[in-house]
Amino acid sequence: MLRSIKKALAILAVCSTAITTSALLSQQAVASEIKTINFGIITTDAQQNLRQRWQPMLDDLSEALGVPVKAYFAPDYAGIIQAMRFKKVDMAYYGNKSAIEAVDRANAEVFARYVGDDGLEGYYSVLLANSANDKINNLQDVIDQRASLNFGNGEPNSTSGFLVPNYYALAQNHISAHDFKRTVVAGHAANVMAVANNQVDVATNHTMNLIRIEKSTPELYKKLKVIWQSQLIPSDVMTWRKDIPEETKTKTREFFLSYGKDGNPQALKNLKGLSWSGFAATDNNQLLPIRQMEAYKNLIETQDNPRLDEEEKQKRITKIQQELNTLSRQIDAVKG
Numbered sequence: 237m238l239r240s241i242k243k244a245l246a247i248l249a250v251c252s253t254a255i256t257t258s259a260l261l262s263q264q265a266v267a268s269e270i271k272t273i274n275f276g277i278i279t280t281d282a283q284q285n286l287r288q289r290w291q292p293m294l295d296d297l298s299e300a301l302g303v304p305v306k307a308y309f310a311p312d313y314a315g316i317i318q319a320m321r322f323k324k325v326d327m328a329y330y331g332n333k334s335a336i337e338a339v340d341r342a343n344a345e346v347f348a349r350y351v352g353d354d355g356l357e358g359y360y361s362v363l364l365a366n367s368a369n370d371k372i373n374n375l376q377d378v379i380d381q382r383a384s385l386n387f388g389n390g391e392p393n394s395t396s397g398f399l400v401p402n403y404y405a406l407a408q409n410h411i412s413a414h415d416f417k418r419t420v421v422a423g424h425a426a427n428v429m430a431v432a433n434n435q436v437d438v439a440t441n442h443t444m445n446l447i448r449i450e451k452s453t454p455e456l457y458k459k460l461k462v463i464w465q466s467q468l469i470p471s472d473v474m475t476w477r478k479d480i481p482e483e484t485k486t487k488t489r490e491f492f493l494s495y496g497k498d499g500n501p502q503a504l505k506n507l508k509g510l511s512w513s514g515f516a517a518t519d520n521n522q523l524l525p526i527r528q529m530e531a532y533k534n535l536i537e538t539q540d541n542p543r544l545d546e547e548e549k550q551k552r553i554t555k556i557q558q559e560l561n562t563l564s565r566q567i568d569a570v571k572g
Contacts, residue, residue: 270484273301274308276316276328280424280445283309285452292506293495300491301484312423313393317342320477327476327488331395332526335473339520345478346520347485348492349471350512352444357516360443361396361466363405364431367459375464378438379409387416388427388439395526396442397424400466403533410540432459442469447511470522474515493517521570528563531556 275294277286290307298305308325310316313334319325321342330338338344351357365372372378378385390397406412413419420436427439428449443465450457474492476485492515496503507513535556538549 270303270326270481273298273303273305273326273484274319274324275305276308276310276319276325278313278316278329278334278423279309279311281448282425289509292502292509296495296503296506297488297491301487312391313337314391317393320344320475323477325477326480327474329472330475331393331472332470332523333395333399333530334393335475336523336527336530337393338475339523343478344475346473346475346518346522347489348474348515349518349522350474350510351471351514351516353447353508353511353513355513356468357471358468359396359471361400361404361469362441362443362446362462363401363438363464364428364441364460365438365463366431366434367461369434369437372438373461373463375405375409378405378463379411382411382415383417385416385437386435387413387419388430388436389413389419389421390427390440391421391423394424394440395469395472396466397427397440399526399530399533400469401440401464403529403536404466405464407533407536410536412537412540428456428460432456438463444511451511470518470525471516473518473522489517521566524563524567524570528560528567531559531563535560 275290275297277290279286286309287307294305294307308316308319308328310319313330314337316325316328316330317334317338320328320338328338328344330344335344335346339346349357352359363375363378371381372385389402392398402413420430422430422439424441424445427436427441428445430436431439446457446460446462449460476488496507496514535553538544538552538556541549544552
């Protein structure tokens, strides 16, 4: 009997060792699968300009990781999110709103955010009008004249181009993009040009884009004026897919959080080209206030929707309020 037990234990030990070895080999195989890192970047500007700004830093990241890092451009946030979902993109740069979509739909995880030239870990959403337009000088002018104005709205997955202005500038004043004479949806660069060329009367944008325009195209910048500015929005974030190897994550995090901190002139030049001074650590909790903002916007729009009967309206309001309560508890927990 004792001999049988010893034999069984020996077999179990061999099996356990085999399983452990197999798991280690499997992890090594996953790690070795990454031959190239595709880094997703939305084309908010001409692709050539973006490549010039991003490639020097991506080349440094490539050296740190020991594999090529290639810029993967898409015309909108949805294209990058879909590419990450189907594993064509391994890492990506997102605004907070699009990061929510990537976390929820594409297995993304937030790990860092940029720090601006001014040291702020954030930026501002703005509404722009043509500097020669004397009839539109502030938000109240937009609210009062909206029925006769053409509005350049941002893409639905944009934090500064859509979520923030549609909530703070519009929804909190009980109006929406549908109240304008005409609404056109476009990216930041297209909205700037539309305002400058008087194709729309007012459009959404953000301060980081304006800083770049002022430096690179001062004549274009002179045609723009800011008529409304939001509260500070947390900086855009760097993300990776959760399923990339832990070793790659560790090296990537170390690279971003230390980049430019040692005073390396070339790294600082590369950061300046992006209008940044470095990076700070963050995580998915950064997105909680943005989720809360989205829920509040939905609540106000539901309350103001005349097409809903009272029963359906109350049902939706109750559901949104439950979501808001959950988010409030999560935010309180993060604050400690």
